[in-house]
Amino acid sequence: MSPAQIYSSPWHHPGLLLPIALAALAIVLQQRSRHPDHWPPFLRVWLLGCALEIVLDASLTGFATPLHGHPDAERVASIVFVILGDLRAYLLLDRLASPSRPWSSTWARALGWSLVASLAVAAATRLAPTTFATTRNVFLFYEVVSLALFGLWRFGLLARRRPTPALALARAVATFCLAQYALWASADVLILSGIDLAYLLRIVPNLLYYGFFVAFVLWRAPRDLRP
Numbered sequence: 001m002s003p004a005q006i007y008s009s010p011w012h013h014p015g016l017l018l019p020i021a022l023a024a025l026a027i028v029l030q031q032r033s034r035h036p037d038h039w040p041p042f043l044r045v046w047l048l049g050c051a052l053e054i055v056l057d058a059s060l061t062g063f064a065t066p067l068h069g070h071p072d073a074e075r076v077a078s079i080v081f082v083i084l085g086d087l088r089a090y091l092l093l094d095r096l097a098s099p100s101r102p103w104s105s106t107w108a109r110a111l112g113w114s115l116v117a118s119l120a121v122a123a124a125t126r127l128a129p130t131t132f133a134t135t136r137n138v139f140l141f142y143e144v145v146s147l148a149l150f151g152l153w154r155f156g157l158l159a160r161r162r163p164t165p166a167l168a169l170a171r172a173v174a175t176f177c178l179a180q181y182a183l184w185a186s187a188d189v190l191i192l193s194g195i196d197l198a199y200l201l202r203i204v205p206n207l208l209y210y211g212f213f214v215a216f217v218l219w220r221a222p223r224d225l226r227p
Contacts, residue, residue, distance in 0.1 A: 007199035013062030013206070020211030021058040025051040027215055039221055042095060050088040051214050057081040058210055079118070085209065086146065087114040089177050092217065093153055096170035097161070117145040136192055143185040150177040165222040172220045176213065180205045 006012060028051045032044060039047075060067060060077050067074040091110040098106070121142050125132040132138050154174035161167050183205035190198030 003196045003199040007202060008063060010062070010064035012203060014058050014064055016203070017062065017206060017210040018055070018058040020207060021051075021055045024211045024214040025055055028218065031218060038223060043217075043221055046088070046092060046095075047214060047218060053081075053084055053088065054210055054214065057085065082142075083114050083118055086117065087111060089150075089173060089213075090114050092173055093158075093170050096166040096173070097158060099166060113149065116149060117142050120145045136188055140185060140188040140192070143181050143188065147178065147181045147185060150174050150181060154178060169217070169220055169222065173217065176208070176216055180208045180213075183208070 001009070009015075028047045031038065032048065059065075061074075061081055065074060065077070067077055087110055090113040091106065094101070094106050094110045094113070101109075121132075121138055124141055125138065132141065154171060158167060158171050158174060184202065187198045187202035187205070190201065
């Protein structure tokens, strides 16, 4: 099989990504059971909710989705899970950066951040339909916009705040997201340049997204975190 065929096969998604998402969920459940008071309630709920969300994503999207044969449902699911994937990061960032903000405001702000890249893609495809007729160009544009947004968080919104355990975690989360989107964008630039091996590179950020993000937060969250 060529790298492109490997990437586009069920062996990759869900074959590889669903087990790693399930492993992340199992780790969260195990940690909740062994250390029920290790983290504050907000973070315990976030870890479990995000682990469950990414398992659903890996189950319902990809190259062996049960939604095959229902293109409208498949498209809606893919869009919803893309937004949810960013929402989990922005929700954590906003809560860690401003722990005293009302929950309604935190959710509203996080949802707003998570919609920016999708709305930018929608506008770009209307303004330049020929350019964005290629799906890979759409992916790359989304990734570049997301790079800019997480860069704004890491080097702008979080840069000059007083150091706290919560802020340290927020910076680590923003850096993780930057690395993830940089890998996706780099792979897509190489794919558009005709380098077939770049499909294998693209699997790396997929692994980060589906399995290692939740585990990374679990690992980096300090015990004295009090958002």
